[in-house]
């Protein structure tokens with residue numbers, strides 16, 4: 001769906017009426033395109049396979065040589081994972097809208113941003129996914145047809161990684177490569193240390209903790225992992241995550257024992273960034289920690305990795321290892337705090353354009 005889209009055409013140019021047979025020209029507008037990771041269209045095997053095939057064929061995500069990776073991907077992963085992952089998506093699926101929570105939240109973020117920018121009548125806000133639907137290419141086409149001659153594209157990842165931010169940028173520029181009349185573009189950078197983001201996280205954590213009937217002894221900032229080898233090759237993601245947690249500690253007045261950094265969602269046999277979230281929670285419970293809260297600063301919206309893996313599996317691990325109270329703190333999603341971050345980052349990049 002396109003938000004705030006106005007397709008009104010003009011029949012004049014700066015020098016007068018359009019000549020006979022001239023292609024229609026839309027009123028010039030500024031587009032804002034929010035892009036998140038992506039999600040399957042359904043939890044059935046075919047939808048899951050299509051989604052995982054696109055995701056896991058991305059060279060930014062799996063850097064192994066294709067001659068080594070494709071036999072594993074097509075011979076093993078795509079024959080086993082679609083069923084397994086489909087069952088996990090089933091647990092968190094938004095049945096009312098028949099879509100994953102990630103898509104529901106991304107749409108809502110787009111709608112709320114459009115409402116916040118409604119004072120500018122030449123701004124079009126839309127949203128897309130790096131993998132699956134709606135694709136970046138299809139939305140970009142719709143935006144340029146609506147007259148967007150300038151586009152701010154926002155990869156929705158607070159911490160930069162080649163596996164996320166860069167691949168969104170790649171896909172966006174790949175779509176631009178096919179266009180005869182390209183818009184001028186800007187991309188929103190990572191914002192892991194922006195005061196508005198740190199403050200939003202702090203406020204949402206404080207709000208959530210105030211609603212609990214226990215006080216966690218330890219709070220864990222759990223980020224999606226990446227392979228260690230990508231970090232060693234120069235991906236700044238690990239440093240961005242560490243900085244977010246440090247700034248948050250300072251903002252909340254907590255020490256290093258109260259707020260930990262961990263990494264979740266390992267995939268494949270390689271070593272990933274450590275410490276791992278599941279192992280940390282297990283260790284804490286075994287050491288006698290009874291109450292823990294976990295939040296996911298690197299995820300702009302709740303999704304499989306936060307709702308199923310953390311709120312579900314990691315919570316179970318904590319209880320099975322002897323813990324008593326476990327709480328998952330929701331992502332910023334489309335909350336007031338979350339929208340304040342998205343809006344400020346977008347307004348900054350719109351400078352001089354709107």
Ligand SMILES: C=CC1=C(C)c2cc3[nH]c(cc4nc(cc5[nH]c(cc1n2)c(C)c5CCC(=O)O)C(CCC(=O)O)=C4C)c(C)c3C=C
Nearest residue numbers: 037038039061085100102161163164224226267303304305
């Ligand atoms: C080598 C594989 C993967 C890397 C590297 C990776 C990095 C990475 N991913 C996110 C955010 C999300 N990942 C999500 C799902 C997901 N991730 C991988 C693999 C890698 N991710 C897979 C195979 C999946 C699919 C689910 C599954 O089968 O387990 C999601 C959730 C999408 C949803 O619809 O809910 C998000 C979000 C980040 C931030 C990141 C690196 C920094």
Ligand SMILES: [Fe+2]
Nearest residue numbers: 037224265305
């Ligand atoms: Fe992932």
Ligand SMILES: [Fe+2]
Nearest residue numbers: 238239240242
């Ligand atoms: Fe680092």
